[in-house]
Amino acid sequence: MEKVNEVFFSEKGLTSTSASHLADLAQKTVLGNEAKLKNMSFITTKVDIVGSLSESGKTVSLGYDEKGLSEVKGLLEEIAEMNAFCAWMREAIKAKEREIQQINRCSFDEWCQLFGYPVIEKTELPKEIRAEDLIAEMNVKERNRYFTLEAIAATIGKYIHPGGKFSDAREELLTKTMKPYTADGIERIP
Template identity: 95%
Template sequence: MNAFCAWMREAIKAKEREIQQVNRCSFDEWYQSFGYPVIEKTELPKKIRVEDLIAEMNVKERNRYFTLEAIAVTIGKYIHPGGKFSDAREELLTKTMKPYTADGTGKDTLIYSHTASVSQEKVEEVFFELQKIHRQNERELNRIKFALKRESDRLNLESQQKYKSELERASLQYKRMFSQYKEWQIKESDRISKLKIIVPDALQTTYEKLSLLEE
C-alpha cells in the first residue's frame, strides 16, 4: 500500500511539474520551439536631413549649391551693416557732407581735409550692383534650399507612414500569435491533467483491491 501511494504521489507530482512547465513557458520560448517565423522588430526610421540630400547630388549640382553659398557669404560679409564696404560707404557719405574735421585746441588745433579716393557715384554704383548680385544669388540659393527642405519633409513623412504601417502589421501579428500561445497553454494544461497514470505490474493487484473498495 505504501509503495502504491508513493508511485501515485510521484506520478501526480510529475503531471503537476509538466503543467507548471507549460505555465512557465514564455511566449518567446513557445514561439521558437514551434519554429514560427521571427516577428521582425520595427525600428524607428532615421530622419532624413537636408545635408543627406545634398550629399546625394551629382557633382555639378553640389558644386553649384556650394558656390551659391560661398557667394552669399562673401558678398554679404562686405555689404551688410558692419561689413567693410558698408562701413566705408557710410564713412564716405559722412565725410562728403563734412569734409573738414578739427583735432586739438588753440594753436595746436589741426584742420584735416578729407578727399575721397573714388567718386561717390562709383561707390554707389558698385554697392548697388553687389546688392543686385546678392539678391539674385540669394533667390536661387533659397529656391534650392526650399526644394531640399520640401523633399526632406516628404521623405520623412513617407518613412513615418511606412513605419506606422509596419508597426501596426507587427502588432497584429504579435496579438494573433499571443492569442494562439495562451490557447496552447490552456489546452496543453488540460491535456496533461487528463493523462492516465500507468500502474506497474507489481502494483496491479493493490490497484485492483483499492478499486473494489471504491465500488
C-alpha cells in the first residue's frame, strides 16, 4: 500500500458506495446553504398601487436583518465543513481505486510476496485449443465435411429461428389455432 493512501484504510470503514452517498448528502447541504446565501440582500422592497390609501404596501423582497446576518456565519462554516468532508470522502474513494488498480497489475508471484505467502513453482499450463487449430489439423475430406455441416446448420437455423419463414409459419399456425375467429366473425381455420 502506498504511504499516502494508508490514512484512509483501517479494519473498520465505509464502502465506496457509502462514502459516495455521504458525500452526495453533504453536497445537498452545501447547495441548500448556498441557495440561502444567493438571495442575500440588505434592502427590503415594497410596492403599492399609485393612489392607494395604504401606506405599508406589499413586500416584494426582504432584506437581511440582524437575525439573518447572524445566520450567515453559520451557513458559511457549514458549507466549508461539508466541502472538506466531500473532499475527504472523494480522496478516500480515489485512494481505494488506486490500490485496487495496483493489486490488479500485480502478478501472482508479486501478490504472494506482498502478502507473505510462499511462491508456488510454476507448472506448464496446457496450450489453449482453438477451433482454427483443430481445422488446420483436418485432412481435405474432414475439412470438406466440417464446412458442409456448418453450411447445413446455418441454412436450417436461418429458417427455424425467430424471424425465419418456418418460425413465422409456426407462429401463424399457433395464433390461428388459439384464435380461430376474428371479431368480425370470419373463420380462420378452414
